Amino acid sequence: MYAMEAPPDSDVLWARSVHYSHDGSPGIAGVSVGVRRGEVLAVTGPRGSGKTTLLHCLSGRLVPRDGGVWFDGVPVHTLGALARERLRRDRFGWIGPEPALLPELTVWENAALPLLVAGTAHRTARRTACEWLDRLDIGGLARKRPGALTRAEAQRAALARALVHEPAVVFADEPTAPLHRAERAMLLRTLTTAARSHGITVVLAGHGEDTAATADRSLPLLDGRPAAAGPGAPGDTPEGQAACSLSA
Numbered sequence: 674m675y676a677m678e679a680p681p682d683s684d685v686l687w688a689r690s691v692h693y694s695h696d697g698s699p700g701i702a703g704v705s706v707g708v709r710r711g712e713v714l715a716v717t718g719p720r721g722s723g724k725t726t727l728l729h730c731l732s733g734r735l736v737p738r739d740g741g742v743w744f745d746g747v748p749v750h751t752l753g754a755l756a757r758e759r760l761r762r763d764r765f766g767w768i769g770p771e772p773a774l775l776p777e778l779t780v781w782e783n784a785a786l787p788l789l790v791a792g793t794a795h796r797t798a799r800r801t802a803c804e805w806l807d808r809l810d811i812g813g814l815a816r817k818r819p820g821a822l823t824r825a826e827a828q829r830a831a832l833a834r835a836l837v838h839e840p841a842v843v844f845a846d847e848p849t850a851p852l853h854r855a856e857r858a859m860l861l862r863t864l865t866t867a868a869r870s871h872g873i874t875v876v877l878a879g880h881g882e883d884t885a886a887t888a889d890r891s892l893p894l895l896d897g898r899p900a901a902a903g904p905g906a907p908g909d910t911p912e913g914q915a916a917c918s919l920s921a
């Protein structure tokens with residue numbers, strides 16, 4: 674049983690036989706994965722294969738209907754809603770397909786939000802946010818409002834917000850979806866370079882080949898299950914605990 678196993682120390686995130694269904698429609702079924710500290714893991718698969726659902730389960734937004742998720746050895750699936758919210762605020766960063774910046778705030782205020790919400794002094798939050806905007810090559814836009822940014826710039830601002838508090842793990846759910854090809858490659862490179870230089874683990878969902886190429890390993894999903902978990906595949910257990918067939 675997953676509950677009797679102990680997550681390995683090397684894994685910052687560890688999921689065992691995770692099942693989640695959205696009001697009856699299948700989301701993911703029997704996904705197990707370990708993510709090592711500082712690693713970039715790609716979760717790939719076609720539309721509707723369960724990538725977003727898995728990221729939501731790993732980040733504590735959703736509680737699996739069955740199976741469990743551990744972060745730093747803590748069983749996230751047993752925590753209450755408030756504790757999971759705190760965990761997401763303090764230890765995780767999130768960037769999705771839409772930048773979701775607050776239009777009435779400046780770019781630096783948007784980037785600083787995780788620090789401000791956590792009670793960091795205004796001046797420190799501003800300095801740190803501006804350092805991240807500089808690092809992501811949009812320092813000159815710090816005082817602008819999101820409405821004045823291109824999509825690529827807005828997505829970089831969202832990336833700064835995901836990284837500003839130097840979380841343990843950044844979840845990036847198709848962060849390049851709104852971008853053109855050249856911008857996509859640039860954003861992925863920026864994300865992984867920044868995360869690697871700060872020891873931040875990345876779980877990156879996407880369906881393009883560029884997603885897998887960016888990552889250290891890949892977990893391909895199909896219909897909510899690990900795609901490589903056919904008969905005889907590694908991890909093809911009766912519980913369906915197939916670990917991600919990790920290619921690297």
Ligand SMILES: Nc1ncnc2c1ncn2[C@@H]1O[C@H](COP(=O)(O)OP(=O)(O)OP(=O)(O)O)[C@@H](O)[C@H]1O
Nearest residue numbers: 695698699700718719720721722723724725726727
């Ligand atoms: N809120 C929801 N209500 C009902 N069904 C949902 C909901 N969210 C996801 N699903 C279903 O769960 C399955 C997995 O969806 P999910 O969004 O996790 O896949 P995905 O791989 O991220 O897809 P995409 O690439 O389109 O974002 C799909 O069949 C989807 O229709």
